Amino acid sequence: AVKFASTARIDLLTVDGAGGGTGMSPWRMMNEWGIPTVYLECLLYNYLNTLKEMGAFVPPCAMAGGLSLEDHIFKALALGAPYVSATCLGRSSMAAAMVGNTVGEGIKKGKIPSRLKKYGDSLDHIFIMTDHLKEKYGRDFEKIPAGAIGMYSYYDRLAVGLRQFMAGARKFNLKTITRSDLVALTPEASRVSNIPYIMEADREEVEEILRGGLADNGVFQEIDKAPSRFITSKR
Incomplete structure (x- = not known):
């Protein structure tokens, strides 16, 4: 292929x-x-x-x-x-849509799953993205099925979570x-992926730091600021 x-x-x-x-x-x-x-x-x-x-x-x-x-x-x-x-x-997107649809039907029939009742009894209360969608689509919001709201909410969660990982x-x-x-958590994963094993990742850099090589070269500088003491890196 x-x-x-x-x-x-x-x-x-x-x-x-x-x-x-x-x-x-x-x-x-x-x-x-x-x-x-x-x-x-x-x-x-x-x-x-x-x-x-x-x-x-x-x-x-x-x-x-x-x-x-x-x-x-x-x-x-x-x-x-x-x-x-x-x-x-694929499957996770379908699951989000199906769950959203099930919740929407439950709201219409007044049969909200017990695990969701603590959040409320309407789409606005149960789906966090409804306010955003109402602001974006106005009157057309009523045309959006609950399954679509469920999928949209799921994708928003993915987007926020991915941004958090990327920021970290x-x-x-x-x-x-x-x-x-990435680092590999097992030797097998490292062998398959050619990603460094976690026990060996950055080993040379760590050894150099511990032995003072980087500090002697001015890569690390100690900055005294009351009440805390900070180490800043130029890397």
Whole structure:
């Protein structure tokens, strides 16, 4: 698929790892068919690297396969960087829409699930994004089905969460997310992905800091400011 995508110079190649699926596939197929997403993305990264080394066209790629939360999105973009520029969330998006629709129908019938009653008895109370949608669409808000509100609220949660992860990593646009933002928690994960094992990540830098090499070179400066003492880095 990667070779064909390169030869045809397609606009986007979507790669779907095992663990994904909309739920309409046979259960055993969803559990047993295909290559797990992390392994598949590592293979994809290697294949795309080969194309780049050959000077061939490298197609833009999107990653899918069981992704559902903001940390999944961040990791998928980082693991495939700089080639993977998007992620696909199928089953989770459908689930958000279906739950939204179920809640909406419950509100209409006066049968709100007990776990939601503490928030209120209307769309405005239960879905946090209703005020935003009302402001944006005005009278047309009434035409928006509860399922769409549920999906929109879910995507807003993903967007906010992804921004928080990116801010923590000091990455302020998607293009700056790289593989260096990841560490592998197991030796197996490190072997498969070529991402540094957590016990070895930044080891040389840490040793240099502990031995005073960086401080002697003026990379770190101690700044006294009452009542606290700060260490600032030029890196």
